[in-house]
Amino acid sequence: MAARRAWELIGPVLLVAAVGFVGSLTSGSMEFQFRSVLVIATIVVALHVFVGNSGVISFGHVSFVVLGAIAAGVATTPAEIKARSLSELFPFLLDLQLSNIESLVLAAVLGGVFAFLVGVPIMRLSGLQAGIATFAVIIITNNVFRNWDRIGPAARALGPIPETTGFLQATIGLVLVIVVAYGYQRTRMARMLRAAREDPAAAQSSGVNIYRQRLLAFTLSGAMAGLSGGLLAHLLGSVTTEVVFLDLTFITLAMLVVGGIGSLWGAVVGALSIAGLNAFLAEAEREVGVFGFDIDLPSGTRLVVLGIIMAAVLLFRPSGLTGGRELSWPFARRGRVAPGG
Amino acid sequence: MTDLIQSLVDGVALGSLYALAALGIGLVFGVMRLINFAYGEVITAAAYTLLLTKDLNVGLRILLAVAVAVALSLVMEFVFRPLRVATPATMLITTFAVSFLLQNVAVLWFGTQGESIGFLSDLNRAFEIGGIRIRWITLVSILVGGAFLAAIAYLLDRTDIGLQMRAAASDFTTARLLGVRATRVIIFAFILSGVLAAVVAMMLAVQRPLATPTFGFFVVIPALVGVVVGGLDRLLSATIGGFVIGFATVMLSDLLPSQSRVFLNSVLFGLVIVVLLVKPNGLFLRGAATAERL
Amino acid sequence: MGEAVLQVGELDVWFGPLQAVRKLSFALQPGEVVGLVGPNGAGKSTTLLTIMGMNQPTSGSVRLGDRELVGLSPETIAQLGIALVPEGRRIYAEFTVAENLRLGTFGRRQADGLEADLAWVNSLFPIVDEFRDRPAGQLSGGQQQQLAIARALIARPQILLLDEPSLGLAPTIVDGLFDALAEIRKRGVTILMVEQRAQLTAEFADRSLVMRGGEIVLTLAGDEPLDPAQIASAYFGA
Numbered sequence: 001m002a003a004r005r006a007w008e009l010i011g012p013v014l015l016v017a018a019v020g021f022v023g024s025l026t027s028g029s030m031e032f033q034f035r036s037v038l039v040i041a042t043i044v045v046a047l048h049v050f051v052g053n054s055g056v057i058s059f060g061h062v063s064f065v066v067l068g069a070i071a072a073g074v075a076t077t078p079a080e081i082k083a084r085s086l087s088e089l090f091p092f093l094l095d096l097q098l099s100n101i102e103s104l105v106l107a108a109v110l111g112g113v114f115a116f117l118v119g120v121p122i123m124r125l126s127g128l129q130a131g132i133a134t135f136a137v138i139i140i141t142n143n144v145f146r147n148w149d150r151i152g153p154a155a156r157a158l159g160p161i162p163e164t165t166g167f168l169q170a171t172i173g174l175v176l177v178i179v180v181a182y183g184y185q186r187t188r189m190a191r192m193l194r195a196a197r198e199d200p201a202a203a204q205s206s207g208v209n210i211y212r213q214r215l216l217a218f219t220l221s222g223a224m225a226g227l228s229g230g231l232l233a234h235l236l237g238s239v240t241t242e243v244v245f246l247d248l249t250f251i252t253l254a255m256l257v258v259g260g261i262g263s264l265w266g267a268v269v270g271a272l273s274i275a276g277l278n279a280f281l282a283e284a285e286r287e288v289g290v291f292g293f294d295i296d297l298p299s300g301t302r303l304v305v306l307g308i309i310m311a312a313v314l315l316f317r318p319s320g321l322t323g324g325r326e327l328s329w330p331f332a333r334r335g336r337v338a339p340g341g
Numbered sequence: 342m343t344d345l346i347q348s349l350v351d352g353v354a355l356g357s358l359y360a361l362a363a364l365g366i367g368l369v370f371g372v373m374r375l376i377n378f379a380y381g382e383v384i385t386a387a388a389y390t391l392l393l394t395k396d397l398n399v400g401l402r403i404l405l406a407v408a409v410a411v412a413l414s415l416v417m418e419f420v421f422r423p424l425r426v427a428t429p430a431t432m433l434i435t436t437f438a439v440s441f442l443l444q445n446v447a448v449l450w451f452g453t454q455g456e457s458i459g460f461l462s463d464l465n466r467a468f469e470i471g472g473i474r475i476r477w478i479t480l481v482s483i484l485v486g487g488a489f490l491a492a493i494a495y496l497l498d499r500t501d502i503g504l505q506m507r508a509a510a511s512d513f514t515t516a517r518l519l520g521v522r523a524t525r526v527i528i529f530a531f532i533l534s535g536v537l538a539a540v541v542a543m544m545l546a547v548q549r550p551l552a553t554p555t556f557g558f559f560v561v562i563p564a565l566v567g568v569v570v571g572g573l574d575r576l577l578s579a580t581i582g583g584f585v586i587g588f589a590t591v592m593l594s595d596l597l598p599s600q601s602r603v604f605l606n607s608v609l610f611g612l613v614i615v616v617l618l619v620k621p622n623g624l625f626l627r628g629a630a631t632a633e634r635l
Numbered sequence: 636m637g638e639a640v641l642q643v644g645e646l647d648v649w650f651g652p653l654q655a656v657r658k659l660s661f662a663l664q665p666g667e668v669v670g671l672v673g674p675n676g677a678g679k680s681t682t683l684l685t686i687m688g689m690n691q692p693t694s695g696s697v698r699l700g701d702r703e704l705v706g707l708s709p710e711t712i713a714q715l716g717i718a719l720v721p722e723g724r725r726i727y728a729e730f731t732v733a734e735n736l737r738l739g740t741f742g743r744r745q746a747d748g749l750e751a752d753l754a755w756v757n758s759l760f761p762i763v764d765e766f767r768d769r770p771a772g773q774l775s776g777g778q779q780q781q782l783a784i785a786r787a788l789i790a791r792p793q794i795l796l797l798d799e800p801s802l803g804l805a806p807t808i809v810d811g812l813f814d815a816l817a818e819i820r821k822r823g824v825t826i827l828m829v830e831q832r833a834q835l836t837a838e839f840a841d842r843s844l845v846m847r848g849g850e851i852v853l854t855l856a857g858d859e860p861l862d863p864a865q866i867a868s869a870y871f872g873a
């Protein structure tokens with residue numbers, strides 16, 4: 001039983017480690033693609049902590065990612081470059097110099113604080129209303145970052161940011177969020193939140209404070225999203241607000257749904273498969289041999305193929321690749337199948 | 342004073358445009374509980390049709406734009422059929438995936454640069470009345486918007502298919518038990534919403550004559566927000582919500598001091614959050630309609 | 636026995652792990668009035684909804700004449716001549732009374748004769764005409780039930796299914812309701828009515844089926860004297 005439980009954690013971690021290991025054997029642009037896959041998956045797992053447990057769709061998580069990315073970027077871009085190209089920054093931001101790890105911690109903390117502040121009002125809402133409110137958050141965040149040059153690069157690119165998100169950091173980052181997500185999922189609080197997802201009225205009447213539980217999940221998930229933003233900044237080496245906006249919002253949500261909303265395994269599988277496919281197609285567009293295939297796609301095909309595949313999975317397998325279930329212990333007899341609805 | 346009237350007129354014009362888009366979204370939501378993010382791409386498709394038919398006469402261009410929008414809308418209806426039994430979350434993300442897909446098809450086909458549509462650009466000329474300059478397209482937007490809203494209101498109120506659509510929107514199960522054909526009603530809603538998309542595309546093409554892959558997306562997003570803020574559960578409230586978003590956009594951008602105008606979206610969406618918190622079921626919806634749960 | 640208009644055979648309906656209807660079989664003869672009674676959760680509504688095509692049975696058949704209904708959509712079944720007055724009436728509260736009635740016409744098989752049917756329904760339930768322009772939500776409970784039945788009748792059904800029409804109505808109103816049902820029966824409409832009021836139903840119907848746990852546990856012929864103890868034991872499984 002314990003082994004079976006632990007497998008829900010070990011399975012995803014092993015998969016991630018394998019991806020990290022295989023990636024570290026590659027080189028050049030392929031190697032970069034592998035690292036991006038890991039970082040994107042980190043964002044998706046962060047998103048899962050809130051969406052998967054609460055059942056509420058958040059369009060706002062990329063706000064925390066972009067905050068983390070800009071914070072980590074501003075904190076690690078060399079001071080003399082900031083003084084030259086981002087001279088309008090608040091003086092304390094111009095002076096701020098953090099180490100790589102410190103910048104990641106800062107990104108996580110800011111992501112969590114921001115999520116908490118936003119969550120205090122918004123977590124009172126449910127359903128589509130909550131979805132639209134979180135959407136408003138990403139629009140506002142983007143609007144402010146894009147136009148306020150005292151806190152970030154505004155419409156320019158921020159950088160050069162030290163590219164420290166190598167395989168080790170990308171893999172550790174992802175494993176870390178998986179472990180935290182798993183740990184959280186096992187707590188009583190997360191169980192209450194999931195109960196509220198299934199039947200809000202019953203959960204409420206049995207004394208679950210849905211608002212407080214959602215706020216907690218949102219904050220935790222925001223901190224993780226902030227961290228992944230930091231990793232992203234250190235992966236890309238430069239950040240613009242547009243890179244971390246609507247496309248990323250919807251791609252990460254789609255990954256979550258394609259994998260299967262509700263399970264950690266679904267988040268990991270959805271992220272790795274779609275991000276992996278994306279990387280594969282990106283390489284194919286560059287007219288290079290991929291995994292022994294010589295494919296040459298006109299550029300722009302990548303997103304079309306990606307769109308077709310995402311739409312097809314959603315239409316024909318709406319519960320996602322994993323059906324929203326955790327990875328089950330492969331060596332035991334099949335457990336009781338949950339009754340279909 | 343004339344400034345204010347000027348803003349009011351412009352606000353009504355943009356408002357009626359967003360109201361049409363909101364109605365297009367609301368009609369489909371009513372019968373299918375589906376928020377169609379990809380509605381923007383129906384508008385985009387109509388805009389590209391206008392672009393591709395540049396050399397034809399105006400009547401034909403209008404006809405073709407409507408035909409293409411309706412056809413794409415019908416294809417969407419067919420593609421979305423499996424969603425009728427899906428969870429709202431899956432519905433929402435799937436239509437987004439389709440929107441994403443179509444935008445990228447447009448990128449592949451036309452590139453991201455944008456091409457000039459050149460459709461009835463004479464309507465951008467203005468006439469003056471009592472010190473206010475009104476562009477013809479403003480007037481046309483208001484009139485066409487009003488006419489279509491009235492026509493659809495009549496259709497819903499007075500015709501059999503309209504009654505069936507209203508019944509389906511209010512209680513689909515009972516409607517089916519009474520013999521209302523689900524698929525027919527849904528198809529009809531998609532046709533109407535396709536027509537509205539073409540109308541929106543044409544009004545927009547005059548004023549923002551650049552056809553880009555996100556031409557419709559950036560109309561549908563505010564319209565969608567308007568729909569939710571106004572109240573999804575009733576077509577009227579959803580449509581008014583769309584109108585208000587358009588109107589508020591113009592008013593805010595005229596009222597804000599010029600250096601903070603870039604923060605228009607922040608102010609607008611900040612208000613959206615406030616409204617949602619105060620009236621989660623919709624600003625223009627009386628009574629306790631139940632909110633959709635995701 | 637003659638040719639049945641509706642034949643339900645070996646019907647099984649599951650909701651996830653729960654079986655709501657088990658191996659249910661019965662037949663309705665033309666013009667017959669059959670009561671379906673039983674405790675809460677017996678599977679009565681499920682049976683009606685399955686006949687209407689709202690639930691998919693895992694096995695079994697529902698035949699209208701020689702036509703299989705299982706697998707058809709509710710709207711098709713409605714247009715084949717079965718009308719359901721659903722549990723809780725399901726009136727469109729914000730529509731006018733006339734609009735509610737008009738919704739019933741979409742289940743009609745033939746277009747002609749609407750005038751005559753309308754006249755009949757109006758004579759049966761005068762309030763439907765009297766309050767035609769009022770929002771249906773403003774009607775009293777009894778009036779709403781009348782409207783719901785009128786709406787079903789205007790489809791000119793061969794078979795009328797009623798799910799707890801007397802629920803929540805005052806006794807005098809229930810009497811009026813049964814008078815109307817008697818009129819409908821005179822027209823030759825076959826009626827299957829689910830009711831909580833076993834006594835009243837058993838007296839009115841030609842036959843009553845007592846259902847419990849998804850099965851028919853007792854059949855009561857209308858002309859036999861009723862034995863309350865027998866009904867009680869069928870209800871509660873003593």
Ligand SMILES: Nc1ncnc2c1ncn2[C@@H]1O[C@H](COP(=O)(O)OP(=O)(O)OP(=O)(O)O)[C@@H](O)[C@H]1O
Pocket residue numbers: 650653654655673674675676677678679680681682722
């Ligand atoms: N849509 C559904 N999903 C899941 N379970 C259902 C559904 N409809 C009915 N049930 C279950 O099936 C069983 C039979 O329900 P049904 O409504 O048919 O009972 P009933 O005899 O009509 O009872 P009542 O007198 O309370 O109306 C009940 O246990 C009920 O909970």
Ligand SMILES: [Mg+2]
Pocket residue numbers: 679680681722798
């Ligand atoms: Mg019942």
